[in-house]
Amino acid sequence: MVRAGLTTERLVHAGAELADEVGFEQVTVSALARRFDVKVASLYSHLKNSQDLKTRIALLALEELADRAADALAGRAGKDALTAFADVYRDYARTHPGRYAATRHPLDPEAAAASAGRRHSQMTRAILRGYDLAEPDETHAVRLLGSVFHGYVGLELAGGFSHSAPDSQESWTRILDALDSTLRNWPGD
Amino acid sequence: MVRAGLTTERLVHAGAELADEVGFEQVTVSALARRFDVKVASLYSHLKNSQDLKTRIALLALEELADRAADALAGRAGKDALTAFADVYRDYARTHPGRYAATRHPLDPEAAAASAGRRHSQMTRAILRGYDLAEPDETHAVRLLGSVFHGYVGLELAGGFSHSAPDSQESWTRILDALDSTLRNWPGD
DNA sequence: TGCAGCTTCCTAAAGCTATTAGGCAAATGA
DNA sequence: TCATTTGCCTAATAGCTTTAGGAAGCTGCA
Numbered sequence: 228m229v230r231a232g233l234t235t236e237r238l239v240h241a242g243a244e245l246a247d248e249v250g251f252e253q254v255t256v257s258a259l260a261r262r263f264d265v266k267v268a269s270l271y272s273h274l275k276n277s278q279d280l281k282t283r284i285a286l287l288a289l290e291e292l293a294d295r296a297a298d299a300l301a302g303r304a305g306k307d308a309l310t311a312f313a314d315v316y317r318d319y320a321r322t323h324p325g326r327y328a329a330t331r332h333p334l335d336p337e338a339a340a341a342s343a344g345r346r347h348s349q350m351t352r353a354i355l356r357g358y359d360l361a362e363p364d365e366t367h368a369v370r371l372l373g374s375v376f377h378g379y380v381g382l383e384l385a386g387g388f389s390h391s392a393p394d395s396q397e398s399w400t401r402i403l404d405a406l407d408s409t410l411r412n413w414p415g416d
Numbered sequence: 417m418v419r420a421g422l423t424t425e426r427l428v429h430a431g432a433e434l435a436d437e438v439g440f441e442q443v444t445v446s447a448l449a450r451r452f453d454v455k456v457a458s459l460y461s462h463l464k465n466s467q468d469l470k471t472r473i474a475l476l477a478l479e480e481l482a483d484r485a486a487d488a489l490a491g492r493a494g495k496d497a498l499t500a501f502a503d504v505y506r507d508y509a510r511t512h513p514g515r516y517a518a519t520r521h522p523l524d525p526e527a528a529a530a531s532a533g534r535r536h537s538q539m540t541r542a543i544l545r546g547y548d549l550a551e552p553d554e555t556h557a558v559r560l561l562g563s564v565f566h567g568y569v570g571l572e573l574a575g576g577f578s579h580s581a582p583d584s585q586e587s588w589t590r591i592l593d594a595l596d597s598t599l600r601n602w603p604g605d
Numbered sequence: 606t607g608c609a610g611c612t613t614c615c616t617a618a619a620g621c622t623a624t625t626a627g628g629c630a631a632a633t634g635a
Numbered sequence: 636t637c638a639t640t641t642g643c644c645t646a647a648t649a650g651c652t653t654t655a656g657g658a659a660g661c662t663g664c665a
Binding site (some may be wrong): 229255256257258267268271276277304 | 650651653654655656659660661
């Protein structure tokens, strides 16, 4: 019997690819086994269960996203940083829809704390340092940015903006302009 | 044999309640059958399949949400309308998380066209008439509002803002202030 | 080299969900 | 009252998940 050479890492990676191809919700232990031409039960030596697989894909995606964001932020500040960061987020979602969906997968508190989600929100704060916001306004702004990015990408991916003018890219650009302007003129009490 | 009195409408309603209790993704034909103390196959006289059930719950939720939004908008304009509309959205999501999740369920084009989703976006446009935006800026603004509402509520529901100061309600209020200000001072080209 | 022990993958089995086909009994209405 | 329609049932197939236990491959050490 030739062994397939399964490892947790290979499985999670293949799971992420599978997610991008068929959707994160459709990622299943069975489908993954088929992809490796192996019996389903065999995966249970490498994965605790189906939930474990999804959690690991989510953590992988969060790392990838944070890595790309960190690259994009290097050497940038102000609006330049804002748009670079936002574009990374949107591009990642469009090129890796399954992985992006994975980043929205609910994590239990320990997993969440150990994830790159924190890194991502630290980067958001770093961008805001280019604007002049004191707490608690900075936190409000972090939440606003998170909401807009997550919300826009979610609607775009769901097809909300296709088949209707203007182009989604144009709205995205104008929304980032508006956000920049909002951050520069954050309303006081 | 006493009949259970199933109808498509009762099933969809119970499905919506089930969604609020256990989550939209966990709504299953089997669970619904258990709730009516009836065999699973019996539901297939009233529902085409599992997908059909979910679509119907989504349509129900979209109607409910649009009805509430319409009520809230009556007699309001400007920022007053904006916050009332936004609050309805957020409150609906918090009091009916399963139904809210259902509104995010992808619909095939025909179902989407027949849904109350259109009504909802018409209302967003009505609110924007209180601000001074010409096309295509109005559309950009519609998309911005949709993104912020959907994004904020999604993050809040996922627990993103709990266990951390400031209070989510405070951020929400300040974000609506910021949106109002953005709409009043929409940046030109 | 040979073999002990660990690891990998397998077979088998049970339980849950989805869906279809076909049947009997209850409700409807002529 | 009887025929027809309708509602719910049994039975069966098929897919996914998970656990238990077994056999073959690999590793390290004598």
